[in-house]
Amino acid sequence: MxxxxxxxxxxxxxxxxxxxxxxxxxxxxxxxxxxxxxxxxxxxxxxxxxxxxxxxxxxxxxxxxxxxxxxxxxxxxxxxxxxxxxxxxxxxxxxxxxxxxxxxxxTDGKGFVSSLKEIEDPAGKSVVIFGAGGAARAIAVEMALSGATRLTIVNRSEDRGRELVDLLEGRVKERCPDLETDFVPWSGDYSVSDGTNIVINSTSIGLYPDVDARLNLDVNSLASDMIVADVIPNPPKTRLIRDAAERGCRVIDGLSxxxxxxxxxxxxxxxxxxxxxxxxxxxxxxxxx
Ligand SMILES: NC(=O)c1ccc[n+]([C@@H]2O[C@H](COP(=O)([O-])OP(=O)(O)OC[C@H]3O[C@@H](n4cnc5c(N)ncnc54)[C@H](OP(=O)(O)O)[C@@H]3O)[C@@H](O)[C@H]2O)c1
Incomplete structure (x- = not known):
């Protein structure tokens, strides 16, 4: 026995x-x-x-x-x-x-980076991150540690956005000297600039039950060679993920x-x-x- x-x-x-x-x-x-x-x-x-x-x-x-x-x-x-x-x-x-x-x-940021690495290496990439809360902080720090070279933080509240950029420019940059960052206060529809490789929604916009909530984003500025990711796990097919897929972008949903x-x-x-x-x-x- x-x-x-x-x-x-x-x-x-x-x-x-x-x-x-x-x-x-x-x-x-x-x-x-x-x-x-x-x-x-x-x-x-x-x-x-x-x-x-x-x-x-x-x-x-x-x-x-x-x-x-x-x-x-x-x-x-x-x-x-x-x-x-x-x-x-x-x-x-x-x-x-x-x-x-x-x-x-x-593990929040590490989880994001591991799902990204299944389709693209973040090293050397230019990244736009919407949000500056806990999820955005985790993703931004881990993207920097994984070699992303440009991080643009777009956030509604200026205080939180600048706090995240200060963290990146301070203690994170000591470990990642090639990192460049900037902060854009979020008002009106944001237009993603040419040369951006990865766009990430790390705000809570789109979370159940507000499933049709839309990001203030000019979706026509998303190009088909960009990767578009959303942290929202429920529902995983957010409006952003659907819009980006329609434009031919590769997408990563919040379940990943x-x-x-x-x-x-x-x-x-x-x-x-x-x-x-x-x-x-x-x-x-x-x-x-
Ligand atoms: N998939 C995953 O594994 C995973 C892991 C962690 C979190 N998440 C998801 O990530 C989301 C954010 O979590 P968190 O912990 O970062 O929350 P948080 O610390 O409360 O931060 C929320 C962020 O969303 C922004 N925001 C919220 N509503 C907005 C609106 N209507 N317009 C513009 N900006 C808005 C906030 O901007 P302000 O600074 O201006 O308020 C802030 O930047 C949650 O929905 C959570 O479910 C997913």
């Missing part, structure tokens, strides 16, 4: 609100395909309970956990260390238990980024590489794609 083991390894997601977060469907699909008896728990953690939740994760021996809104910055004070990207961005979305030490990583960061999270937690197509299938089943 083989040895019996009724104890699963645990990972999960801390957020508030969190009930609509679909990550469990993606991660547990992967665990199933990997024959791993692991569970990914979707845990509602209110801000005032975050410290105790992190202590709970230590006590229960969690292998790690994701952090989502509103915990990505606050969780840092309860951890034992940070990876390079998380330290640069000042935000953590994935905590990893490394021999009893909880280390904060940021979500899967990309999930793959990296599982690699951090288990040391094994999951099947990305199984994970995408798990999400598509949820979103009815």
């Amino acid at each position: 083989s040895e019996l083991n009724f104890k699963q390894e645990l990972v999960g997601c801390f957020g508030f609100p969190v009930a609509e977060n679909p990550t469990q469907a993606m991660i547990e699909s992967a665990f199933g395909a990997m024959n791993l008896d692991w569970r990914y728990l979707t845990l509602e953690v209110r801000p005032e309970g975050l410290q105790r939740a992190v202590e709970g994760a230590r006590v229960f021996g969690f292998q790690g956990f994701n952090c989502t809104i509103p915990h990505k910055v606050e969780v840092i004070q309860y951890l034992d260390g940070l990876g390079e990207s998380a330290e640069l961005m000042g935000a953590v979305n994935c905590v990893v238990n490394r021999e009893g030490r909880l280390i904060g990583e940021n 980024m979500l899967v990309g960061q999930g793959v990296i999270g599982i690699e951090y937690w288990t040391g094994r590489t999951p099947d990305a197509s199984v994970m995408r299938g798990g999400l598509e089943a949820v979103f009815g794609e």
